[in-house]
Amino acid sequence: MSGIVESAGTEVARQLPDEREGMGLPETPTGQNRTVRSALLDAALEVFTERGYTDAGLTEIATRSGIPVGSLFQHYGGKRGLYLALWEEFREEQERRTAATLTAERNRGVDDPIALFVAGARAYLEGVWDNRRLGMLLVEDDAPAGFDALRRQWDRAWVRRNARLLEVDEKRRAGRVRVRVITTVIGGAARELGDCGDETEAREIVDEVCGILIHLSAPPS
Template sequence: MSGIVESAGRTAGQGAELSEGYAGQVGTLRRALLDAALEVFTERGYSDAGLTEIATRSGIPVGSLFQHYGGKQGLYLALWEEFREEQERRTAATLTVERDRGVDDPVTLFVAGARAYLEGAWDNRRLGRLFAEDDGPSGFDALRRQWDRAWVRRNARLLEVDERRRAGRVRVSVLTTVIGGAARELGDCGDETEAGEIVDEVCGILVHLSVPPG
């Protein structure tokens, strides 16, 4: 009896190790596919990008690409999700640090979050340039508008703006549009110094525009 128990225990342990190893392999495979997709999308645009070329650059068969992402649209949307989540994570982390320091002024917090977002746009500028182009899968524009509306609502809460008042909603929408436009400009910056100047300039504009009239 003890021999069976010991054997089962070893099998279970080996199974866990195999499971962890498999998860690591899958993560590596997906990373390779996404990196290759970003290269091809950036060079050729979404419409002209070919799955065969993406698979070739990643060193992974086309069949595996379909298995993990279902095709070109799935790759594009996975890149978008990665970019969006990283921007939200970076902004949230900055706000946490500021609040832990005792900062509670809505405008100060908003501008700190905007700076984090813009710095992330510079760090991830290849993705930013990709999503700024009017060349994505069917339905992507609607998805981006949905995210933009959620972004405006988050900024309204951060600025403690009464969303029931049209003037307040418009002000937050304008501020959010300024950040988005600056993020697109950062994608074309020549170097980090120029990018830093733009971030500083935009944050100064946001301070001025964020203060409620009167």
């Protein structure tokens, strides 16, 4: 999962330039049929959620999408490509959401690093709730080979971005540990949101976690 970011868009491409090639992430050619891609991703999410990644079948995904298996391979290269495309879609949407929140807060005159960080964390967690089916799929252990390495790589970038937002000196071990703990709290809260029964419970969790983050984010006296 992605974290609190300073800017939306393609930051992953700038920070992890070899990610697509190394992990087999599908390219998005100009002019590609977005309707076909959307139908395939929607069907893949349904089947992955119901059966898990390992037991999901490409034939079932193609059938539910109404798209031939051949087109599935053409657009995504197989099951792994579908999963990674879902991950990228979720991550980029979360980045857009948190970046827009940070921009709005700064435009209101907010410049306190902790206030900005907590506002971004709230936006991120609200996004997890809004997209909880996809979010929960992506934190499960049942994933393509090599995905854990990709997720860890992104988690490290997430910690670095949070450190910049909180203006923490990453050269100091205490600062690094504090930001890593805070980032872990957000990740744990995201998993809890997936098990919420309704929006009221989800909002209670988000409020509680933001209170914890305010406390944890304060620099030591």
